[in-house]
Amino acid sequence: QSVLTQPPSVSGAPGQRVTISCTGSSSNIGAGYDVQWYQQLPESAPKLLMYANNKRPSGVPDRFSGSRSGTSASLAITGLQAEDEADYYCQSYDSSLDGSRVFGGGTKLTVL
C-alpha cells in the first residue's frame, strides 16, 4: 500500500489530454512538500519529468504540466503521443515517516 495514491491505469487516444492524480495526506502533499513526477519507459530507469509541483526539467516538452492543491497533485499530458506510453510515478516527502521519501504506486498510461 503506497503512501501516495495513483490510479493504476489511464488511457487516451493520440492528440487527447489525460490527467493522472496523486492523492496524499496532511503529512506529505498537504504539508506543502514538493511533488515530483517520473516517467518510466519500458525496460528503462525512471526519468524526472516534473519537479517542485509544476516545473519541467530542461528537455521535457510543455505538453506536460503539473499542479498541486491541498493534499493532491496531478500531472496533465496534452497532445498525447505514442511515445508517452509509459508508467508514471508521483513522489514527495513525508514528515510522519521521519523524513522518508514516498512514491505513488504508479499509473500505466496507454495510448490507444
Add this chain to the structure above:
Amino acid sequence: QVQLVQSGAEIKKPGASVRVSCKASGYTFSTYVISWVRQAPGQGLEWMGCISVSHGYTKLAQKFQGRVTMTTETSTDTAYMELRSLTSGDTAIYYCAREEISARFDYWGQGTLVTVSS
C-alpha cells in the same frame, strides 16, 4: 554530463548479502545526496534510504533499518548499498539516484538486477 553507472546483475542465495555500487561522474560527488530505490518485478518504486555524501549521514526507510548499509567512497566518487539476509522478496532492480533539493531525484543509474534464488 551527469552519469550514475551501477554494477552488474547479481544472483544470490537466500540468506546471503549483496553490495551494489554506483559510480558518479559529471558533477561534484560530495555536494549531493544519493538515494537508493528498488523495483520488484512488475511493481512500483520503493525508496530504501539515502546517504549524504559530505557528512556520511544516512536515513533509511523503516522496513530496511538493520538490514541495509549505505556508504560512499569519495576517492572514487562511488556509492554503495549493501542488503543483508536476502529473501526471494528482495528480488528487484535496485537504482541509485542523485537527490537534489526538496528530495527530488534528478539523475538515475541504469539499475542493477538482484535475483535471490536457491
